[in-house]
Amino acid sequence: MTDGYKRDDGRTPNMLRELKMNVGVLNNADGSAYVECGNNKIIVGVYGPRKLHSKKHSKIDGAVLRCKYNMAPFSVTERKRPGTDRRSTEISKLISEAITPAIFLEKYPRSSIDVSIEVLEADGGTRCLGIVATSLALADAEIPMRDLISACAVGKVDGEIVLDLSEAEDQKGEADMPVAMMPRTNEITLIQMDGHLTQNEFVEALDLAYSGCNYINKLQKETILKKYGGA
Ligand code: UDP
Numbered sequence: 001m002t003d004g005y006k007r008d009d010g011r012t013p014n015m016l017r018e019l020k021m022n023v024g025v026l027n028n029a030d031g032s033a034y035v036e037c038g039n040n041k042i043i044v045g046v047y048g049p050r051k052l053h054s055k056k057h058s059k060i061d062g063a064v065l066r067c068k069y070n071m072a073p074f075s076v077t078e079r080k081r082p083g084t085d086r087r088s089t090e091i092s093k094l095i096s097e098a099i100t101p102a103i104f105l106e107k108y109p110r111s112s113i114d115v116s117i118e119v120l121e122a123d124g125g126t127r128c129l130g131i132v133a134t135s136l137a138l139a140d141a142e143i144p145m146r147d148l149i150s151a152c153a154v155g156k157v158d159g160e161i162v163l164d165l166s167e168a169e170d171q172k173g174e175a176d177m178p179v180a181m182m183p184r185t186n187e188i189t190l191i192q193m194d195g196h197l198t199q200n201e202f203v204e205a206l207d208l209a210y211s212g213c214n215y216i217n218k219l220q221k222e223t224i225l226k227k228y229g230g231a
Helices: 085-100 124-142 167-172 197-226
Strands: 018-023 029-035 040-051 064-071 111-119 151-155 160-163 176-183 185-191
Touching: 018 064, 018 124, 029 124, 040 124, 064 085, 064 124, 085 111, 085 124, 085 176, 085 185, 111 124, 124 151, 124 167, 124 176, 124 197, 151 197, 160 197, 176 197
Parallel strands: 064 111
Antiparallel strands: 018 029, 029 040, 040 111, 151 160, 151 176, 176 185
């Protein structure tokens, strides 16, 4: 890491954007969360667990976690066409897969847990922030979990390994690597890579992702404790 390298928004390489988190923000959902990270704004609502009547869509040995990621038309500078597309289908699937290892799904056979992830404003890193907000909303819905899954992207911009890329950095950067993990066990539940890193850069980036996720995990826990006592 080059001493004194400053990013376009003034951050040092290992700084996250400013994070704000809140839970219990929706009255009609079983659990909810609102999270901001820089210019990203995401709200998540959880419905369930509830019994599924369809045998085709349910599982005898546990609940099915169904996450749906959606970007509002006004969430980006160039109007986003409403509805599902390939990107949102992929992100919905990977958020479900990143969160599933944390949940005791076996407690709810033949049930579903439905999660709506609504991106109100996007500025790079929404899949990671979606995972952070989903974990919080599931905890708010009192769904038993092994840990809160935390996530952040790392990457390479101007030859520097940096944490939490903005959209502008993602566009001009050489690599973007979203990572989700369960800090209690260090288990990685999502890792993607767009671009190229050398082996040493990959190790440095993963280390940075671990420290970012650990910091976010602390904030997630503080947010829950603030709401439900203990902090
Ligand atoms: N984006 C956009 N229009 C789209 C999809 C994405 O402007 O239809 C922007 C948005 O700011 C998003 C960023 O591009 O956060 C990076 O998108 P990517 O697919 O890499 O996912 P993300 O980084 O949000 O997880």
